[in-house]
Amino acid sequence: MSSEIATYRHAAAAFHRKVEDALADRRLQDALASTTARLTGSRSAAFAAVPHPERLRDTARAIRARTIARLDHYLARFADEAANAGCHVHWAETAADATGIVTRIAIDCGIRSAVKSKSMVSEEIGLNPALEAAGVRVVETDLGEYVVQIADDRPSHIITPIVHWRRDDVARLFTRTLGACKEEVADVPAMTAFARRRLRAEFLQAGMGISGVNFAVAETGTICLVTNEGNGRLTTTAPRVHVALLGLERIVPSVADLESCLQVLARSATGQALSVYTTLLTGPRRRPGDSRGAESDGPDELHVVIIDNGRTRLLGSDLAEILYCIRCGACLNVCPVYRRIGGHAYGSVYPGPMGSIVTPGLMGLVGSAELAQASSLCGACRDACPVRIDLPGLLLTARHQAAQSRLGPRWVRVGVRVYAWLATRPRLFRLAGRASRRLAVLVARDGWIRRLPGPLRAWTEARDFPAPAAVSFLDAYRRRTRSPGRTSS
């Protein structure tokens, strides 16, 4: 057995175990059901409120498609314009390059503590452990991410990271870990005010602010950042140095394009017409001597780290369409699988339907091939996606790739080949059908097959099959068309 197959099997088994745990967790089930239903409802309402929602989605998709089709061009343009605006532009081919670049900036600037606004790409590259290893304290400032950080947990949703937490869990955490008193955790507003006070102190003394980038505008070198809490603004205003992490696909050509993308992002993510704070940053604070006038605040240095980490490889693959993704989380909220198992079970920074493509796309198939199996291919994700990514199609492609790479069990490959051989021979197929109907009677209980013997058992571990009908469709059809008076006219 090769090590790749071992890795695949290990990952698949771990995934199945985590799914079982999630399904058995009553509290998680309740939290997921109410949160995803609310997010889905507010998204629908937000799209219903615009005159031409489908046209808006078409526009957003066209922008993403056009950008990705000429990504090299727009990326180079962005980098040039950002540098012209006074940014330091860095290029990172891998996660290790990216963390190395940020760590070096921190060391060069003598940074001891950094504040961070929510950034999925920073989780993807494992930035916090790298900075902490270099002696830089990192504080997450999004309320949900702050909870995740002090509890040593992981986010379970890309927009609302603590879907799996309840208010009394947060109260207990603040009391035990941060020494909050009873009044400070009395209710959600009190806990929020407590976190604000704690984090305000961090913002005011941090030397570095780290953020992601929601969109980067090629023609102007502008980076766009969206938050509701305002932590994104403080992160990019209070500290002396701002480091922005940009996944290299998050480019839009122009400011006009940006506006369309922002509209679908806010509506899809949280059901808002626009997020509370949408910030457009073009270069750092203007210093004394600048012909446009000196500014009284803002970061002295703005570093943009352009991160590849598998994206250019994805660009040339059959999964490239996932690069259109704007990380709104809508596909998570509508997915019948995510709604049951939550974000942790996926074992990846990016959960849900989009995560099941992004993760193998960026990290390689071996450790995450099983994720694409966790889909009923119902298409709800494609219907919800604001840029109309064909997620079910991509999931099938990922499954196909997994099958091609021969990672899965041998008996599945053999079984599928046998089935294909049978299915292309009608007479044999009917015969086999008749035989399997006979056999099914032996294992079915109350019209359902809940357990199959031998290697087939793996299938029924997660599925119940309806028992086959006593008469095949073909036989029933023949009987029907033969009986007099019942033929269709």
Place this chain on the structure above:
Amino acid sequence: MSARDRVLAAAREGLGRAAWSAHGRTPGPGPSPSGDGRRRRPSGDADTRALLVEQFTAALTALGGQAHTADSPGGIIDIVTSLFDRYACCDFISWEADEIPCPGLLDALASHGRRRVAYDVPFDQVGRAAVLASLEPVGIGLTGGLAAVASSGTIALASGKGRGRLASLLPPVHIAVIRTRALVASLDDVVTAHPSLVAEGSNIVFITGPSRTADIEMTLTRGVHGPRHVHVVLLTEAAP
């Protein structure tokens, strides 16, 4: 070969290989789909203006903010001073007088005993932290604004000389004074009205209501890191 060259070469190679473009899903480069057929100037007539004010007020109120209107600088001064009374606020940070479309406002506040804390954040870390800490207790931030969007209750602010970022961010209360002339129907009208939007400042922020979170059990809570209270004072004026 630099990292830039390698990444761009890899992107080019990926695009050249891209099987997905053969699926017919991806249109090639063409004219921007944004903005086609929507280059309309906001209408300036009084009825439209009144409707926009009404829309803006409704949208901002729904978000938990508050809109006020006045038809003269004197009216603005009355509104702003009464807001200072309401929040029992003495110290404030603000944009410079000529960046707020209400002549005499800062002088009036001074004569009411309100103290404007002027600041210029130093470039060294120690000095910087000290100045930021001194601004932390300030109760109100006062700004002008570049534009306002009626449909979403949004205001747009551009940073620059005399237009600090902290005034709309650090204090728990933010008051923005904006002319109704700057009020437009939708977000794309802002881009239309300001073709070189990002040239207006190194930091353009669109603010849509008070700071908020729903991270804990989807419970909406206002005033997390940004201002808890947002007041937009609109100066109505005759159409140009």
